[in-house]
Amino acid sequence: MGGILVHVGQAVPTATMAAAYIAGALILYQSAVWAYQISPFHPLAHIPGPKIARVGRLYEAYWDWWRGGRYMNKIAEMHAQYGPIVRIGHDEVHCSDPNFSSTLFGSPNQVRDKPQHMCNILVSGALPHSTIVTTSQALHRARRAPMSRFFSRAHVFRFEDEVLRLASVVADKMLLPERRGKSFDVRDAFNCFTADVVFLHALGKPLGFVEMQEAWTPNLATWTEMMTDMVYLIKHNAWARWAAIVTPKLAGMFSTSVKALNELMNVTIPGLLKSATDDVENDRMFPILLRGGMDGKSQVAPGAEMDMFRLGGEATVLLTAGTETTSAALAIITYHILARPEVKAALAADLAGLDPTALKWTELERRPYLWALIHESLRHSPPIVARSSRIAPLEDMVYIPRARDKSADPAPPVTIPRGFTVAMSTITSHYDPTIFQDPAEFRPERWLVKDGDGNVIGNNEELKKSLLTFGRGSRACIGENLAMCELFIMTAMMALCVIPRARLDDRMTADYVTYDHEKLTLQTIYGNVATHMVVS
Template sequence: MASTLDFDPGMDGLKAAINTTNAVRLLGLWVLYQVLVALYNISPLHPLSHIPGPRLAAMTIAYEAYYDLIKVGRYSWELRKMHEEYGPIVRISPSEIHCNDPSFIDEIYAAGGRKRDKSAHALRAMTYPFSASGFGTAEHDLHRVRRAPMGKHFSRQQMLRLEPDIHSTLQKFCGRLLSYGERHPGPFDITMAYSCFTSDVISEYSFGEALGYLDQDGWEPNWRQPMYAFLNTTFVFRFVPLVRHLAAVGNIVARRGWMGSDVKMLMDTLVVRLPAMIEKTRGDAEAGIVREREAVFMDMFQSKTLPESEKTIPRFSGEGMALMNAGTDTTGWALTVITYHVLSKPEVLNRLTAELAEAGLDADTLSWAALEKLPYISGVITEGLRLSYGVSARSPRIAPEEDLVYQGEVKGKGKVEYFLPRGWAMGCSSAVMHHNEDVFPDSDTFKPERWFDEQGNKRKDLEKCLFSFSRGSRQCLGMSLAYCELYLTVATMALKIFPRLTLFETTEEDVKFDHDLVVPMTKDDSKGFAMI
């Protein structure tokens, strides 16, 4: 009799095992498991069962996937409806709570030694090496290690030292704008132009050399194109993990020219251009070369506090991608939104230029410190940030070591109190928070004057409700850089460029939030922001 050790089912045995009946059984078990999980999610046994919200959203992640994956980035609109119905605290998925009360931001996004991890679900949208950046790091302690050597480079004091370099690039940008019409008669997209400017600023500071977008004849190509190719994968990667794991294959396919030009540009940027710039910076650091201008990554290679295991080319490429994305688009889009409202509302431009003239400021000698003391330009910039949102997506946090308690009021219900247990995701989003009508009445309208009182004093209480740069220990690293660029650029444009520009077939719909791909997106049929 043959030994059982010699038994080999071969292909026939495998086919017998994988037959229709067994496949149906496995599918049935999977469906049963999903049903049981969904029932548990809405049962009193679940730790979040006491949080109000739609039962379907609490049952399954498919509810969120429908709005973000199928309808493409439109869950933010559904969140607004939820808050209108259920109040400031809503359960929006089996494992996540959303808050629309600015007074609770500093509890969710705590600073100091209070630990806050990032949600794994939110980070599933990222692939390596971007997932190895500080922005893509889940654990609180690892994030602190990665952020520490970068933080000093983006402090307010450091930005004041960098201001002359920003001013120099800004003057170059304005010169290009003034000469562009002579070389290219007709309308152009100011969003693309702003992208070239902000990209050159952040790349020069990060790597010691600008990408050179302001040196080309037109405004394309620019960083915005590969970045948006990357962002278009957000919800596919988040809800279809297999596609995320196949991204490496996509790299090979794209570089062989088998995908669209934007995807090829993205892959070339991630795999070739950024690593080459990082490699050159490492070589200069090892050779002891001292550059004329400070470079963030030069210092990071020389950092004594960052472990050597963190100083790899792929990881720094991901960090570089994160810096470029944040430093290019959030500032560039804020400038685009501000430009539209300044040019479409003559009273705004008139009041802005009058304030600058009264202050005796000259476009060639502007200073950030002087400009931020002026109430109206401060209102224009802050209102532009409110309606451009920064990162519009939810960025939930997890408090691993403490429970939180929310106390507030709900219309028609009076005072409420919710216990928020540790270990569960909770967050806010600027696309929802910035349209809280109790905080920002007539929230869809651009009103710079909402940010200061009748005496011209800034409303510090309202500024605490701005969520464009997030909050807490993971607050946007480049906030001071963004403010410096915004003040200098808006003032310079108002004095030198805006009076020469006219909107061309551009409406408010071309700058208005329609859906979310981490950053705010306009309607798909928008032709862009054309000017002449």
């Protein structure tokens, strides 16, 4: 028989007992936290939602990380079951009603911070210091203010001829004899176009994707895909965030894509910034900010941190976000023009008489069908799908439900206590059937206003208030005006010069441009948006 391992009366080592006590205490503490989160005593207990979603962030991590960017799909299911406002986390509420956007995003005088949880997606190098992931509204305002005027509507107008020139070069390259009859993904061409526009506008120098290479690749798609592929791993995994922070020192151990991404952030973009700044005649945004002035007259506000390191992070975010989203939107628009003969015909009639060498943004905005087509595309397939979250630290938010039909009384107001996270998302708000009838249908006509005789007399600006593509409030997309200029000019250029000689590749279906899941950006069942076409 074996001996007794621990004799009666033998003392258990102190360290072992201490470890057991600590482990037990931690388990009890965490259990108590979870019990409180699902209890009726929690400040968000009055907001409906599945109990499993109220416990920590494991449910969100499962659908985001393990199931590959499908928590938005689950949130949409919650809204279908519980209504327009649901609790999706232990400290977070989600609203699908577009009318709530003015409350969520607030007025300029209302404080709206960004939750750290939603900012954990950018942690490497200078990226955590960029405006887009700045949690404090005060610091966000200080960082954003010096850049805002460079993206104003008036400022974009000054340089719209540069957008037109690059759009013309892209169209000419698509029509080259050696490209005829060969299928290609037009999104690659648009990726080159948008990257060059963004850097030319902000830095005074394009990256050369459009004019300095014959093919549409390489482009920024590899880098942006690398970033979006890692986004939910980094967001939900502290070890992954640590790895992303030290990656610049360990890049040689990873794939060539990781090394290329780090070279972009830490070598290429800082080098371009320095080169542009050394040119004393360069009057674009980054050179001016790095030289310490707004326009040579006024100085940058204190606290804006306009140094080479931080602005390198801003440039990386601006380049990747401004390239990926607009190129996807253009590819989606192109698909619908080529896939729908009625859209193609209506657009051709709308643009009749225009000279493609003299396109003007203001003139194109007055073309009602073009305006409707672009806005319907941004509604139906918004490039950014991830939820937009805010915290009101100084006031409660109140959601006032609308009656979903005329025969029903509206539900009572719902109060969200201050300090908790509240979110909205394009993919739920843009598909609200009480605002957008038959929301799953792609129908540009919903944006047209007609007189009693059925003649188009303008566009539905009121409906535009429910569009959340670029966000709202003080944290709305800074590049909205530049993006809209690109969308109008490039879409018109395609319709006038390329579309008449183009057709979709035989493999193309709506699945290539239709939402299936998200990695911040819209993802299809095949991954990134793609529109394969052939020019004859």
